[in-house]
Amino acid sequence: MSLMSRLQAQQQVDKSVDAVQVNREITGAKFQEPVYFIHREVIKELGGELQVGGRDEEQTQQLEQQVQQIAETFFDRQTHYYTKTDRGEILRQVMDEIIGYGPITPLLRDETISEVMVNGPQQVYVERRGKLELTRVVFRDNEHLYNIIERIIAPLGRRIDESAPMVDARLPDGSRVNAIIPPLALNGCVLTIRKFSSQLLKIEDLIRNGTLSVPMAKFLEACVKGRLNIVVSGGTGAGKTSTLNIISSFIPIDERIITIEDSAELDLHQEHVISLETRPANIDNRGEINIRDLVRNSLRMRPDRLVVGEVRGGEALDMLQAMNTGHDGSLTTGHSNSPRDMISRLETMVLMAGIDFPIRAIREQIASAIDIIVHQSRLQDGSRKITHITEVLGMEGDIITLQDVFIFDRKGLDDRGKVKGVHRATGLKPRCLDKLVSMGINVPDEYFRPE
Numbered sequence: 001m002s003l004m005s006r007l008q009a010q011q012q013v014d015k016s017v018d019a020v021q022v023n024r025e026i027t028g029a030k031f032q033e034p035v036y037f038i039h040r041e042v043i044k045e046l047g048g049e050l051q052v053g054g055r056d057e058e059q060t061q062q063l064e065q066q067v068q069q070i071a072e073t074f075f076d077r078q079t080h081y082y083t084k085t086d087r088g089e090i091l092r093q094v095m096d097e098i099i100g101y102g103p104i105t106p107l108l109r110d111e112t113i114s115e116v117m118v119n120g121p122q123q124v125y126v127e128r129r130g131k132l133e134l135t136r137v138v139f140r141d142n143e144h145l146y147n148i149i150e151r152i153i154a155p156l157g158r159r160i161d162e163s164a165p166m167v168d169a170r171l172p173d174g175s176r177v178n179a180i181i182p183p184l185a186l187n188g189c190v191l192t193i194r195k196f197s198s199q200l201l202k203i204e205d206l207i208r209n210g211t212l213s214v215p216m217a218k219f220l221e222a223c224v225k226g227r228l229n230i231v232v233s234g235g236t237g238a239g240k241t242s243t244l245n246i247i248s249s250f251i252p253i254d255e256r257i258i259t260i261e262d263s264a265e266l267d268l269h270q271e272h273v274i275s276l277e278t279r280p281a282n283i284d285n286r287g288e289i290n291i292r293d294l295v296r297n298s299l300r301m302r303p304d305r306l307v308v309g310e311v312r313g314g315e316a317l318d319m320l321q322a323m324n325t326g327h328d329g330s331l332t333t334g335h336s337n338s339p340r341d342m343i344s345r346l347e348t349m350v351l352m353a354g355i356d357f358p359i360r361a362i363r364e365q366i367a368s369a370i371d372i373i374v375h376q377s378r379l380q381d382g383s384r385k386i387t388h389i390t391e392v393l394g395m396e397g398d399i400i401t402l403q404d405v406f407i408f409d410r411k412g413l414d415d416r417g418k419v420k421g422v423h424r425a426t427g428l429k430p431r432c433l434d435k436l437v438s439m440g441i442n443v444p445d446e447y448f449r450p451e
Helices: 002-029 034-050 059-078 084-099 102-109 142-156 203-207 214-225 240-248 293-296 315-324 338-349 359-369 433-437
Strands: 114-118 124-128 131-135 167-169 176-180 189-192 228-232 259-262 273-277 305-306 333-336 371-377 383-396 399-414 419-423
Touching: 002 293, 034 084, 084 102, 102 114, 102 124, 102 142, 102 189, 114 203, 131 273, 142 167, 142 176, 189 273, 189 315, 203 214, 203 240, 214 228, 214 240, 214 371, 214 383, 214 399, 228 240, 228 338, 240 333, 240 371, 259 333, 293 305, 293 315, 305 315, 315 338, 315 359, 333 338, 338 359, 338 371, 338 383, 359 383, 359 399, 383 419
Parallel strands: 228 333, 228 371, 259 273, 259 305, 305 333
Antiparallel strands: 114 124, 114 189, 124 131, 167 176, 176 189, 371 383, 383 399, 399 419
């Protein structure tokens, strides 16, 4: 089969998948009343058994049989006729209400969806292949949505109510969850789930997807193995954490790695990995452990590498000091619009530590600590690309000087609305090559020649 034929066949498969998804969403809204009624009957008859957590496959099958018997009784009493397909769909939705996450359960199962955004009970968006789509999934009311949120966060030891109307958590599969409820959210309860991919990406996947080029990948591998300090910057949803996870795979297996995150998402495959996660305050507003506390503590744990999921506050100061005091080879991410903006953001975050440093002293700390900035963007067609690999050269006067080593050169849009462009070297040779050579790591000069 030719390449064109394979692409056309894949497009037909994608259309079929999308059609099945739309049909499920339509039937989800169509069968709200029978699902609600059967769910209530199940709670009445099996209420005690439904509280049992951690069901195995056999227990789930037994529960499904019991639910089916209750559903059949309901169908027999109805004057409206339900086809076999309709009954199967209603039973599936009832099971989703009992052991899943209600109407959004099919969205969470869909491998093509990377994010689910519930904007109140009557509006659910998803991100599929980098684009936002409005679905036809709805909840019965705000109380229904609130109950689903509570079901998600309760097993995780988190709570949400009027006194604590915001919560961050993660599902057992690693998916990141954020919820905010009234009175802060005027649309009703708002739930956002960033799904955790069951298939972890590798650097080859980023090259195949056009996120970066082979020379860029080889250079980043050399930088990690050469113990350069790297910051991955970008906007929300740009893929910073995924890129951090991938380049962390270049860390040698004989090093002790400590990861620090708000919600654990990194999945490093080295054997010697210690994962630390922050803890929110309890109901008495006590016991909070933030990233800054964990960074400070990690320095007493003899790390070879520190990998901080994201710096967004005063912990930036502790991170920079660690990088400047022997913990080289550290990696982190941060929100910014460009590599230069990442430097400005770091300055601001250091000031948030509450210590009155002169701005020049802060810039000297940054220039001394950070070696490479990898900037990633989500483009207008939904694709994610590393647009800059930038070297931090040092200070010139009061200014931190930067040098782009690789950039993504945009060429506009094609007929299908896809961004056209090419990754290329700027022609400037990185100064860090001398350090890499001294460590026995050689990067071919042709990688840095502009095409």
